[in-house]
Amino acid sequence: DIQMAQSPSSVSASVGDRVTITCRASQGLGSWLAWYQQKPGKAPNLLISDASSLQSGVPPRFSGSRSGTEFTLTISSLQPEDFATYYCQQANNFPVSFGGGTRVEIK
Amino acid sequence: QLQLQESGPGLVKPSETLSLTCTVSGGSITGGFYYWGWIRQPPGKGLEWIGSVFYSGSTYYNPSLDSRVTISVDTSNHQFSLRLNSVTAADTAVYYCARQKAAPGFSGWFDPWGQGTLVTVSS
Numbered sequence: 297d298i299q300m301a302q303s304p305s306s307v308s309a310s311v312g313d314r315v316t317i318t319c320r321a322s323q324g325l326g327s328w329l330a331w332y333q334q335k336p337g338k339a340p341n342l343l344i345s346d347a348s349s350l351q352s353g354v355p356p357r358f359s360g361s362r363s364g365t366e367f368t369l370t371i372s373s374l375q376p377e378d379f380a381t382y383y384c385q386q387a388n389n390f391p392v393s394f395g396g397g398t399r400v401e402i403k
Numbered sequence: 404q405l406q407l408q409e410s411g412p413g414l415v416k417p418s419e420t421l422s423l424t425c426t427v428s429g430g431s432i433t434g435g436f437y438y439w440g441w442i443r444q445p446p447g448k449g450l451e452w453i454g455s456v457f458y459s460g461s462t463y464y465n466p467s468l469d470s471r472v473t474i475s476v477d478t479s480n481h482q483f484s485l486r487l488n489s490v491t492a493a494d495t496a497v498y499y500c501a502r503q504k505a506a507p508g509f510s511g512w513f514d515p516w517g518q519g520t521l522v523t524v525s526s
Contacts, residue, residue: 387512388509
């Protein structure tokens with residue numbers, strides 16, 4: 297089974313800051329990785345699929361990249377509506393697994 | 404626009420069976436290469452995949468829940484369902500259903516999601 301190690305578990309940042317979240321897979325996924333944003337009391341929302349493909353309607357300040365088994369979600373300039381929890385998910389095979397989440401908090 | 408809606412009891416007694424249904428509207432449950440999945444989130448914690456079903460009825464389950472989980476699909480009513488046996492307080496969570504865009508040999512990602520339903524296990 298593939299394990300996803302997500303870091304950091306939380307980050308405090310200010311509006312306008314650049315934020316980077318990392319997920320490391322225990323084995324190769326190719327580009328089969330997704331990123332989700334979850335706001336309190338709401339269902340997760342798919343931001344990025346295929347490691348770097350931005351979903352329709354997602355602002356371009358969000359981007360995803362891959363280097364081997366390490367995947368990165370970057371928010372280039374944090375906006376007030378971006379304060380939320382972010383999860384990665386390996387989509388390569390079953391069983392599906394999620395990272396532990398990163399809470400982005402206001403500094 | 405595809406929408407998913409979970410339904411079922413919000414309170415289940417310990418040792419009993421949790422049963423939830425997800426109704427799909429605005430699209431076909433049989434079209435395309437999609438699985439239909441269940442994911443849960445205990446209060447204040449992260450996401451845990453429970454299992455997924457293809458419209459043909461083939462299933463994949465989380466190994467940690469495999470002995471207690473059954474997921475089935477009812478294509479005529481555009482629904483898929485979750486049954487979790489022998490529940491304990493540890494099964495208290497928000498339960499989400501979601502469409503899972505997959506490909507042959509790959510499990511895929513979840514989009515869209517239902518709004519979620521809180522199930523509390525308590526006597």
